[in-house]
Amino acid sequence: MILNKQVVDQHNNQLLDKHKRNFTHLSSDITHLDYILEKLQQFQIAIPSWALGTGGTRFGRFSGAGEPGNLEQKLEDVGLLHALNKSSGAISLHIPWDIPTDADKIKQLAGSLGIAFDAVNSNTFQDQPHQAYSYKHGSLHHVDPRVRKQAVDHNIEVINYGKSLGSKALTVWLADGSSFPGQLNFREAFQNTLASLQEIYHHLPEDWKLFVEYKAFEPHFYSTTIGDWGQSLLLANKLGPKAYTLVDLGHHLPNANIEQIVSLLLMEKKLGGFHFNDSKYADDDLTAGSIKPYQLFLIFNELIDGMDLHGMDHASGLGWMIDASHNLKDPLIDLLQSVEAIKIAYAQALLVDREALKKAQQSNDIVKAQELLQDAFRTDVRALVAEARLRMGGAIDPVQLFQENEIRSQLIAERGVNTVATGL
Numbered sequence: 001m002i003l004n005k006q007v008v009d010q011h012n013n014q015l016l017d018k019h020k021r022n023f024t025h026l027s028s029d030i031t032h033l034d035y036i037l038e039k040l041q042q043f044q045i046a047i048p049s050w051a052l053g054t055g056g057t058r059f060g061r062f063s064g065a066g067e068p069g070n071l072e073q074k075l076e077d078v079g080l081l082h083a084l085n086k087s088s089g090a091i092s093l094h095i096p097w098d099i100p101t102d103a104d105k106i107k108q109l110a111g112s113l114g115i116a117f118d119a120v121n122s123n124t125f126q127d128q129p130h131q132a133y134s135y136k137h138g139s140l141h142h143v144d145p146r147v148r149k150q151a152v153d154h155n156i157e158v159i160n161y162g163k164s165l166g167s168k169a170l171t172v173w174l175a176d177g178s179s180f181p182g183q184l185n186f187r188e189a190f191q192n193t194l195a196s197l198q199e200i201y202h203h204l205p206e207d208w209k210l211f212v213e214y215k216a217f218e219p220h221f222y223s224t225t226i227g228d229w230g231q232s233l234l235l236a237n238k239l240g241p242k243a244y245t246l247v248d249l250g251h252h253l254p255n256a257n258i259e260q261i262v263s264l265l266l267m268e269k270k271l272g273g274f275h276f277n278d279s280k281y282a283d284d285d286l287t288a289g290s291i292k293p294y295q296l297f298l299i300f301n302e303l304i305d306g307m308d309l310h311g312m313d314h315a316s317g318l319g320w321m322i323d324a325s326h327n328l329k330d331p332l333i334d335l336l337q338s339v340e341a342i343k344i345a346y347a348q349a350l351l352v353d354r355e356a357l358k359k360a361q362q363s364n365d366i367v368k369a370q371e372l373l374q375d376a377f378r379t380d381v382r383a384l385v386a387e388a389r390l391r392m393g394g395a396i397d398p399v400q401l402f403q404e405n406e407i408r409s410q411l412i413a414e415r416g417v418n419t420v421a422t423g424l
């Protein structure tokens with residue numbers, strides 16, 4: 001174990017005075033401090049197994065050193081993150097990139113690190129060796145029923161892997177679409193997708209959820225068969241109560257009002273969860289909150305409003321997952337930064353005076369409503385997030401600890417220099 005309690009304590013002692021000063025100053029103005037700290041402590045965000053290595057672009061991949069070479073090492077990496085921030089207590093697996101061949105052993109290792117298994121993800125966007133049919137022209141929407149069956153069977157296999165680990169959800173993201181007008185019959189593609197998903201849904205255990213992820217474009221550039229939240233919601237509604245829409249922040253057309261989408265999905269009780277990331281141009285998969293932090297805050301503002309209305313549990317009501325890729329930064333540092341940004345947005349949204357906001361909306365007081373949101377967003381809540389982490393035994397500044405203790409160098413010493421983790 002690279003990180004023991006002593007290392008964390010030493011780091012915290014070094015930063016404690018400064019932290020306490022900041023925290024005291026900040027908390028003196030917060031009326032519901034204990035409530036916020038409790039919410040922050042409960043909040044867990046799943047780490048994607050495919051983001052623990054250095055990602056690439058379509059022009060190249062520059063793998064980093066000391067990357068995890070198998071699922072056990074990926075779990076150790078998530079364990080490391082969780083030991084640092086106490087908010088990464090779950091992993092989301094992608095099959096077949098990360099097959100749990102010995103499920104009991106994997107479960108035991110995860111348990112010892114305090115890690116649960118979040119949604120399992122299927123992969124019908126790449127051909128695998130020895131596969132009978134190609135997904136070049138799609139999977140669940142394919143014109144050939146044999147290809148559709150192969151893709152359905154794969155999803156059922158993924159459910160079974162998930163069952164063996166204690167997962168409770170399957171996420172389906174399809175690359176199915178078309179790149180040229182005329183290539184595809186939209187209605188047939190949609191109906192084939194629905195029929196395939198119905199078969200998968202049929203194999204879903206009673207206490208599971210099916211997350212239907214949508215994406216506006218890429219890898220196809222003319223149409224995507226599940227292209228937006230409307231199409232995903234249509235499918236989820238037709239499939240039944242266990243099916244939900246999954247919102248990946250990077251999967252929208254530019255300037256889409258994601259917070260409005262979130263609020264309506266929540267109202268319909270069809271919001272499954274999130275793939276958090278950020279983007280400037282398209283599906284850039286950048287660190288959460290690194291480009292549009294106000295958008296992230298506004299999403300959490302809608303979430304708290306809608307979840308409180310439904311009496312939903314903030315911590316367990318939805319699937320909270322990161323879906324980022326890092327071709328320039330150390331993946332573990334990037335993931336720490338993403339989790340931190342998400343918690344900051346959550347903490348800021350918890351600060352919003354909801355009663356006052358309701359009153360301002362009811363009286364068409366635009367200025368007051370805007371001020372209430374901006375006031376919360378402009379509050380520096382980092383000491384609040386750090387205090388929640390400290391109370392759980394985590395590090396005051398996880399990134400600083402990671403760097404000062406040269407954790408990547410230790411991983412390189414263990415795993416070697418020439419390493420390539422499976423993933424995007």
Ligand code: LRH
Nearest residue numbers: 173213215248275283323
């Ligand atoms: C492709 C994608 C998608 C999936 C992930 C595995 O866009 O990023 O978001 O969830 O690959």
Ligand code: MN
Nearest residue numbers: 213248275323
């Ligand atoms: Mn995604």
Ligand code: MN
Nearest residue numbers: 248250251283
């Ligand atoms: Mn994506």
